[in-house]
Amino acid sequence: MEVRWGILLIIIGAAIVTLIPRVLPLMLFSRIQIPDWGLRWLNHVPIAVMASLLAQELFMSGNKFSFTSNVLTILASLPSFAVAIITRSLLGTVIVGVVTMMLLRLFFS
Template sequence: MEVRWDVFLIIAGCALVTFLPRVLPLMVLSRMQLPEWGVRWLHYVPISVMAALVGQELFLHEGKLAPLLTNVELMAAIPTFLVAIWTRSLLGTVVVGMASIMVLRYLFSIL
C-alpha cells in the first residue's frame, strides 16, 4: 500500500492543530500561579459547558423551542436529575436516564 504524502501531511497537520491548543495552555498554566479569583472562575467552566450542552438538547428541537408537553427528552431528564442528586451515582444516573428515555419514546410512539 502506497502512502500519499498529501494525505499524510493533512493528517499530521490536523493532529498538530488538535494537539497544540490543548497542550500549550496546560504547559503555560502549570508553571504559573493563578490568582484566587481565576481559580474560582475556572472551577465553574466545566459546569457551565455541561449546562449549555444539556440545556440546548433539552429545550431546543431543530433550532426552535420544543413544546413542553411532547418534549420526551425533558420528561426523561426530570427523573434522571433527581436520581443524580439523590444517589450521586454516575452509573445509576445513566441507567435511569436510558431507561426513562426508552420508556417514554416507546409510550409516545404508540400514542
C-alpha cells in the same frame, strides 16, 4: 504499500492542530500562579458547559425554543437529574435516563 505524501501531511497537520490547544494552555498555566478567585471561577466552567449542552438538547427543536415538542425528553430528564444529584454516578444517571425514556416512549408514543 505506497505512502501518499498528501495524506501523510494531512495526518501530521491534524495531529499538530489537535496537540496545540491541549499542550499550549498546559505549558502556559504550569508557569504562572492562578489566583484563588480564578481557580474558583474555573471550577464552574464544566457545569456551565454541561448545562448549556443539556438545555439546547432539551428545549430546542429545529432552531427554535420549544417546550411542547420535547415533552418526553424533558420528563425523562427529571429522574436522571435526581439520580445525578443524589448519587453523582454517571453510570446510574445514564441507565435511569435510558430506562425512563424507553418506558415513556413505550407508553406514550
